[in-house]
Amino acid sequence: MKNRFLSILLIMSLLAVPVFMSGCISSNEQSVESGEQAVADPSAAGQTLVLGEMWDIENIDPASAGTVICEKAAVTETLVGANPDFSLKPVLATSWEQVDDLTWIFDLRKGVEFHDGSTMTAEDVKYSLERTMAENPRVESMLNIGSINVVDDHTLEIKTKEINPILAGILHYPDTSIISESSIDENDNFVKPVGTGPYSFESFNEQTRVLTVVRNEYWWGGDVGLEKLVLKGMPDPNTRAMAIENGELDFTVDVPYSETDRIDAIDGLSVEKYSTPRVYKIDTNLEDEALADVRVRQAISYAINREDIVEHVLYNVGTPAAGPFLPSMSWANKDLKPYEQDLEKADELLTQAGWTDTDGDGIRDKNGEPLELELLTYAARPGLPPMSEAIAAQLKEAGISVSSQVLEWGAISDKRENGDWDLVLAAFNIAMVPDPEYVLGNWYTTEGPDNTPGYSNPEVDALVEEAKTIKDLDLRYQKFNEVEAIVYEEQPKILVAYYGCAIVKKDSVKGYVFDPTAHDYSVNAGMYIEE
Amino acid sequence: MYRYVLKRMAFVLITLFAVIALTFFLMNVIPGGTSELILKHTFIGLEESATEEQLAQISDRYNLNAPLYIQFIEWIKSGFLEGDLGTSFVYHKPVLHLLMLRLPATIILALSSMTIAVIGGVSLGIYAALRENKFADHLLRFLTLFGVSMPGFWIGLILILLFSVYLKLVPVAGYGSIENLILPALALSIHSLASIMRVTRTSMLETLGEDYIKFATAKGLPVNKIISRHALKNSMLPVVTVLGFQIGAMLGGSVVIEKVFAWPGIGSLLVDSIFARDLPVVQACIIVIVFLFLVVNFMVDLIYVYLDPRIKYR
Numbered sequence: 001m002k003n004r005f006l007s008i009l010l011i012m013s014l015l016a017v018p019v020f021m022s023g024c025i026s027s028n029e030q031s032v033e034s035g036e037q038a039v040a041d042p043s044a045a046g047q048t049l050v051l052g053e054m055w056d057i058e059n060i061d062p063a064s065a066g067t068v069i070c071e072k073a074a075v076t077e078t079l080v081g082a083n084p085d086f087s088l089k090p091v092l093a094t095s096w097e098q099v100d101d102l103t104w105i106f107d108l109r110k111g112v113e114f115h116d117g118s119t120m121t122a123e124d125v126k127y128s129l130e131r132t133m134a135e136n137p138r139v140e141s142m143l144n145i146g147s148i149n150v151v152d153d154h155t156l157e158i159k160t161k162e163i164n165p166i167l168a169g170i171l172h173y174p175d176t177s178i179i180s181e182s183s184i185d186e187n188d189n190f191v192k193p194v195g196t197g198p199y200s201f202e203s204f205n206e207q208t209r210v211l212t213v214v215r216n217e218y219w220w221g222g223d224v225g226l227e228k229l230v231l232k233g234m235p236d237p238n239t240r241a242m243a244i245e246n247g248e249l250d251f252t253v254d255v256p257y258s259e260t261d262r263i264d265a266i267d268g269l270s271v272e273k274y275s276t277p278r279v280y281k282i283d284t285n286l287e288d289e290a291l292a293d294v295r296v297r298q299a300i301s302y303a304i305n306r307e308d309i310v311e312h313v314l315y316n317v318g319t320p321a322a323g324p325f326l327p328s329m330s331w332a333n334k335d336l337k338p339y340e341q342d343l344e345k346a347d348e349l350l351t352q353a354g355w356t357d358t359d360g361d362g363i364r365d366k367n368g369e370p371l372e373l374e375l376l377t378y379a380a381r382p383g384l385p386p387m388s389e390a391i392a393a394q395l396k397e398a399g400i401s402v403s404s405q406v407l408e409w410g411a412i413s414d415k416r417e418n419g420d421w422d423l424v425l426a427a428f429n430i431a432m433v434p435d436p437e438y439v440l441g442n443w444y445t446t447e448g449p450d451n452t453p454g455y456s457n458p459e460v461d462a463l464v465e466e467a468k469t470i471k472d473l474d475l476r477y478q479k480f481n482e483v484e485a486i487v488y489e490e491q492p493k494i495l496v497a498y499y500g501c502a503i504v505k506k507d508s509v510k511g512y513v514f515d516p517t518a519h520d521y522s523v524n525a526g527m528y529i530e531e
Numbered sequence: 532m533y534r535y536v537l538k539r540m541a542f543v544l545i546t547l548f549a550v551i552a553l554t555f556f557l558m559n560v561i562p563g564g565t566s567e568l569i570l571k572h573t574f575i576g577l578e579e580s581a582t583e584e585q586l587a588q589i590s591d592r593y594n595l596n597a598p599l600y601i602q603f604i605e606w607i608k609s610g611f612l613e614g615d616l617g618t619s620f621v622y623h624k625p626v627l628h629l630l631m632l633r634l635p636a637t638i639i640l641a642l643s644s645m646t647i648a649v650i651g652g653v654s655l656g657i658y659a660a661l662r663e664n665k666f667a668d669h670l671l672r673f674l675t676l677f678g679v680s681m682p683g684f685w686i687g688l689i690l691i692l693l694f695s696v697y698l699k700l701v702p703v704a705g706y707g708s709i710e711n712l713i714l715p716a717l718a719l720s721i722h723s724l725a726s727i728m729r730v731t732r733t734s735m736l737e738t739l740g741e742d743y744i745k746f747a748t749a750k751g752l753p754v755n756k757i758i759s760r761h762a763l764k765n766s767m768l769p770v771v772t773v774l775g776f777q778i779g780a781m782l783g784g785s786v787v788i789e790k791v792f793a794w795p796g797i798g799s800l801l802v803d804s805i806f807a808r809d810l811p812v813v814q815a816c817i818i819v820i821v822f823l824f825l826v827v828n829f830m831v832d833l834i835y836v837y838l839d840p841r842i843k844y845r
Contacts, residue, residue, distance in 0.1 A: 056793075056799070056803070058621065058622055058803075059621075059622065059623075061623075064573055064574055136574050137570065137574060137584070137585040137588045137589060138570070138574045138575040138579075138585060139574075141582055141584060141585055175574075190623075206632055207632045207633075207636070207706070207795055208705070208706045208707060208795055209795060232705070232793065233793060234704055234793045235790050235793065235799075236684075236704075236790050236791045236793070238688050238791070239688075239691070239703060239704050239791055239792070239793065242688075242691050242692065242695060242696050242703045243703040243704055245696055246695050246696050246699070246702070246703050248702055248703055248704075248705075380577060408562070408563070408806070409563065409568075409571075409577050409578070410561065410562045410563015410564075410567075410568055410808075411561075411562035411563060413562070413563055413564070413567065414562035414563055415562075426578050427578065428578050428579075429576065429578070429579065432576075432579070442580065449580040449581075449582055450579075450580040
């Protein structure tokens with residue numbers, strides 16, 4: 001009797017699980033905004049594009065999540081834009097001028113409306129920039145602004161604390177995009193992004209983290225292709241690949257590199273590979289006795305087969321790198337060519353530097369010490385671990401023993417601070433700001449914050465300092481070309497390959513234009529779906 | 532019995548406190564500065580360099596300058612005594628709000644996987660025991676070996692490939708409907724299902740060798756009666772023990788499963804928060820997970836008493 005009662009209880013509780021589940025799920029469904037229902041119904045899908053984003057969307061405040069809101073959802077816009085060659089172009093500002101060392105005047109575009117219907121004025125721009133600076137320490141220190149003054153409705157005067165020739169370039173950074181004050185409620189809490197872009201914010205489901213934006217009929221830039229854009233975070237590259245194969249997505253990025261050719265061959269899907277402003281590079285620790293010798297660094301560079309790495313590790317999502325800048329960037333030193341693998345040259349350089357294999361174990365040595373180096377990298381970017389293995393194998397051929405280690409980025413930072421490192425392979429952004437000063441100053445000047453090798457060359461320091469005072473762009477870029485040529489010879493940072501991006505989309509998605517200046521990728525107003 | 536329950540409750544609290552203290556300590560000794568990683572994950576990107584001023588600003592903003600023991604005492608004060616779990620550094624939202632968003636998804640996933648694992652594991656285990664050393668038994672044992680050894684994310688991807696891409700029965704990833712639940716629940720349950728099946732089989736075989744079963748067979752009871760009336764309950768003790776462990780494995784396994792299926796649960800929240808050094812969220816997630824684990828194990832202990840009246844707690 002007791003048994004029967006208990007078994008009934010057991011069965012009932014088991015039945016209760018699915019009931020409970022469906023209860024939970026249906027209550028969730030109500031919270032899903034209308035945007036998703038439109039997708040569920042294929043007849044209404046029409047001009048709705050479902051985009052599989054590479055990160056979970058956690059935050060929709062452009063002051064800290066500009067890449068999502070400004071570039072991927074195209075809700076907000078910046079004052080300054082950039083052309084494919086990274087030269088600047090007007091967006092919300094029509095022109096700008098550095099009137100003296102510390103003062104800039106920006107003329108704002110007239111007749112631009114926010115999504116709430118109000119007209120954009122200099123007051124709004126001042127408000128947005130000041131808000132971003134207060135929220136985001138990074139932008140604050142990049143801009144280094146002393147004061148922002150409204151001259152009239154469409155003119156803004158910005159005074160910087162120090163001479164800052166790249167101010168206009170920094171205003172292309174998506175976190176500086178312009179929002180209306182109505183984005184924030186009376187308690188100073190961010191509610192939603194009210195911007196000026198081709199798409200206006202419709203909904204963000206905090207639980208599923210699905211962001212929906214709709215066409216802005218009154219966009220100042222003209223017609224907008226899509227009625228609706230749904231952004232879903234899918235952090236797993238394999239999942240993104242299968243979701244687009246299955247038709248759940250119309251557009252996604254960075255499926256596993258090894259899958260790109262297979263997916264491209266599928267009917268109705270296409271994969272496009274582009275270079276993006278990011279570079280795989282190896283920092284060398286100049287405190288290390290062996291690496292302090294420029295010949296050893298050059299030999300390492302000659303021992304690396306960049307073509308092979310691009311083809312077999314990155315599956316051509318990326319290109320071999322010469323200098324820190326993409327050759328397509330207007331200021332890049334176009335005379336530089338990637339170091340070609342040349343083991344004879346490497347042998348010559350290492351022998352000159354005193355590293356020879358005296359004991360015949362295949363590893364060079366000097367004064368009884370073998371040439372052994374540790375190459376650190378991290379797994380957050382999929383190309384890095386296999387690339388470090390490939391580099392270790394290639395250096396072995398030149399008689400350099402390299403052990404490759406994958407650590408968390410925090411652990412690498414710690415090791416570097418303690419000086420306990422030889423080589424670090426990382427993928428760094430090279431156009432956070434569309435200007436060469438940012439990268440060259442940070443990486444190669446003695447005091448530069450990203451100068452982890454500890455490189456110090458008075459000539460480089462002087463050239464970067466000198467360029468700050470030059471307003472003529474061509475003359476300015478000449479100085480930076482000289483810097484590039486010097487560090488190309490000295491190799492304190494060994495550049496391996498430019499980072500790539502694989503855009504995967506249905507063939508029915510038309511009008512997409514890749515923006516190489518975006519920080520991952522961006523959505524453009526001209527995109528539409530062909531019925 | 533009541534004294535025992537009270538004692539266990541106190542034990543739960545002590546364990547919780549110890550885990551929190553340990554988490555707090557560990558989060559501060561793992562490599563990488565806290566303020567540096569918060570800054571990188573929230574504002575500037577992982578690889579970008581941080582200046583001293585930026586770091587100082589972050590330390591100020593999130594009150595990371597105070598000595599560790601003071602930070603810990605303050606956290607305990609507001610978390611336990613005032614019930615305020617704090618505000619996330621990364622999401623700029625109250626931690627409680629984030630938990631409420633993520634917890635339902637985790638509970639739904641864990642409960643449905645557990646249901647699949649228990650029903651599937653126990654019935655296949657019994658079946659294998661009855662077919663001992665026959666083909667079905669060998670096949671099932673081989674498959675469970677496979678199920679225990681294969682990592683959850685791989686199983687997840689294979690399930691997607693099979694059921695979504697080839698058969699087009701369910702969507703690849705997402706959250707919000709019962710179709711979205713099937714694959715992640717299945718993927719998460721396979722490991723536990725296999726473990727439960729193996730334990731059930733062994734335990735059932737042992738029970739079937741007992742004298743009272745032989746007696747029941749001798750007096751002519753049909754097999755299904757013998758199993759359901761006599762053998763099942765007596766062979767369930769080790770199975771229930773495994774169940775207690777499996778809840779832990781499931782909460783751990785859901786971390787990867789959630790990533791693969793873009794499932795908005797607490798596991799991925801925890802991992803992301805650890806990488807970003809979002810201390811208040813890490814602490815809160817750990818509390819929830821440890822609490823769930825302790826409660827399940829407490830329940831397992833109580834089920835023992837029902838299954839075997841000889842067990843007495845004092």
